[in-house]
Amino acid sequence: MAASDNVRVCVRLRPLSTKEADAGASAVVTMRGDTVRLGDQAFAFDHCFDSSDPGSAAHASQASIWETLEPSLVASAIDGFNVSLFAYGQTGSGKSFTMFGDRGDRGVVPRFCSSLFEKLARAEGPSRSRSRSVLLSRLDTAAVVLAGEARAGFAGRL
Numbered sequence: 001m002a003a004s005d006n007v008r009v010c011v012r013l014r015p016l017s018t019k020e021a022d023a024g025a026s027a028v029v030t031m032r033g034d035t036v037r038l039g040d041q042a043f044a045f046d047h048c049f050d051s052s053d054p055g056s057a058a059h060a061s062q063a064s065i066w067e068t069l070e071p072s073l074v075a076s077a078i079d080g081f082n083v084s085l086f087a088y089g090q091t092g093s094g095k096s097f098t099m100f101g102d103r104g105d106r107g108v109v110p111r112f113c114s115s116l117f118e119k120l121a122r123a124e125g126p127s128r129s130r131s132r133s134v135l136l137s138r139l140d141t142a143a144v145v146l147a148g149e150a151r152a153g154f155a156g157r158l
Contacts, residue, residue: 008046008047008072009045009046010045010046010047010048010049010069011036011045011047011048011049012048012049012050012051012060012065012094012098013027013029013031013036013048013049013050013051013052014051014052014093014094015051015052015053015054016052017092027052031048031050031052033048034046034047034048035048036048047068047069049064049065049068051094061105062098062101062105062106062107062108062111065098065108066108066111066112069108070111070112070115073085073112074112074115074116074119077112077116078116078119078120078123083112085099085108085109085112087099
């Protein structure tokens with residue numbers, strides 16, 4: 001995956017939720033390499049991350065996902081290109097966890113910011129002063145604010 005790639009599409013398969021498991025549900029999606037199978041249909045992606053079985057040796061952790069994505073994302077940003085990450089899926093599918101993680105297991109966005117600023121600091125040295133910015137936009141949050149439904153406490157955290 002070269003830093004010059006324009007668009008890459010990746011998919012992550014999450015484990016069954018407790019509610020799904022308690023209801024006796026079973027997985028209908030399988031992954032092999034960079035292909036997702038749903039019934040008799042196969043779909044190819046640039047990267048497939050199988051996180052469906054946390055006990056599996058092939059489990060895609062937050063760290064392993066970052067190790068796959070990091071080289072081209074950070075290199076592109078350092079080279080002056082805009083870098084965008086877009087997470088799409090239904091409610092409860094793991095978008096926020098993948099993008100942000102939690103206190104003990106950071107997601108893609110905090111890892112990206114840390115890596116970017118560390119590499120810039122090393123490249124520029126301590127004597128140079130430059131300004132950098134990171135814009136984080138969550139459309140679900142923006143929609144609430146734009147619709148005028150934001151509560152005073154909620155708007156202050158944006």
